[in-house]
Amino acid sequence: MAGSERPAKLTLAAIAREAxxxxxxxxxxxxxxxxxxxxxxxxxxxxxxxSGYKSPLQRKNIAWRRPVVEMVLxxxxxxxxxxxLNGVLEHAAASDVEVLLNVTGVQGAxxxxxxxxxxxxxxxxxxxxxxxxxxxxxxxxxxxxxxxIPIVVIDPLNPPQADVVSxxxxxxxxxxxxxxxxxxxxxxxxxxxxxxxxxxxNQARLHGxxxxxxxxxxxxxxxxxxxxxxxxxxxxxxxxxLLRLExxxxxxxxxxxxxxxxxxxxxxxxxxxxxxxxxxVGFDGTYQAEESVPPLTSVSQPLQEMGRAALRFVxxxxxxxxxxxxxxxxxxxxxxxESTAPCAGEAASAH
Numbered sequence: 001m002a003g004s005e006r007p008a009k010l011t012l013a014a015i016a017r018e019a020x021x022x023x024x025x026x027x028x029x030x031x032x033x034x035x036x037x038x039x040x041x042x043x044x045x046x047x048x049x050x051s052g053y054k055s056p057l058q059r060k061n062i063a064w065r066r067p068v069v070e071m072v073l074x075x076x077x078x079x080x081x082x083x084x085l086n087g088v089l090e091h092a093a094a095s096d097v098e099v100l101l102n103v104t105g106v107q108g109a110x111x112x113x114x115x116x117x118x119x120x121x122x123x124x125x126x127x128x129x130x131x132x133x134x135x136x137x138x139x140x141x142x143x144x145x146x147x148x149i150p151i152v153v154i155d156p157l158n159p160p161q162a163d164v165v166s167x168x169x170x171x172x173x174x175x176x177x178x179x180x181x182x183x184x185x186x187x188x189x190x191x192x193x194x195x196x197x198x199x200x201x202n203q204a205r206l207h208g209x210x211x212x213x214x215x216x217x218x219x220x221x222x223x224x225x226x227x228x229x230x231x232x233x234x235x236x237x238x239x240x241x242l243l244r245l246e247x248x249x250x251x252x253x254x255x256x257x258x259x260x261x262x263x264x265x266x267x268x269x270x271x272x273x274x275x276x277x278x279x280x281v282g283f284d285g286t287y288q289a290e291e292s293v294p295p296l297t298s299v300s301q302p303l304q305e306m307g308r309a310a311l312r313f314v315x316x317x318x319x320x321x322x323x324x325x326x327x328x329x330x331x332x333x334x335x336x337x338e339s340t341a342p343c344a345g346e347a348a349s350a351h
Contacts, residue, residue, distance in 0.1 A: 087307025175208025235262020
């Protein structure tokens, strides 16, 4: 068996000679180690490419019948995340790919640094990662890019680096459609309960809301715009704040279905009838929108298709395909249900 190992050793030694470095240095580069100077790393990578040498990650993926993709979620309590996951799993089954789920919000779990997580992906031979979480900033994605790990971010809160593939929905158009629907029902006092103020998707939905108001000559009221989180608690707190205003809104556009569910819950506590006294529109189009009481009018994102697209892009990067675009934006559409109705007039919102 000694003779069968000789070519691998000679190949590694030849790469070291060509790059003008030691064999241990070559080993560090192919294993994703960080303690190598950038110039030296570039020489080694060039020599590796010329030789056709396969890294441990590439060898493991070839050896395994089924590629493994890691998917990172904040929580499985999010209907948004579960819908995206269903899309990923559906395409994975059709493509003979395994999906490893990593839930960052699990209590008691020991958190890994981005460097550790990236190195673990290399060490365990996974072929890429799909990120559906607010826990990864652009800076935290850098260790994955440095190791050439295929990565796709779904609807990132902040714009990722230009070389990161992202999949999202037409947030601006969705925000405009939601607000235009309420304007068409005669509402003029329309509030916006948004998610994190700095989040890119939230800003796009807010700007769509403002564009619809301005197109109808309706002034944008500062008191009607409240930022927070994409969670029901923000819907509850936002509803309480809006009801304290001298001129209550007659309608609310909530920037997520979760926020809208909080609004509906607080409306029941305050004995405000939806939609007779106030109309509510959500955003996401999750199964929760269909099952709420009353069923929620919502801007539907193609969440499962976003998951399918994300996995397709990971696999294309793994194969080395050239990507036409690194930003994919899928269309949204408004689904009208029973939480919106024609405006009942000034009296209904003032009592």
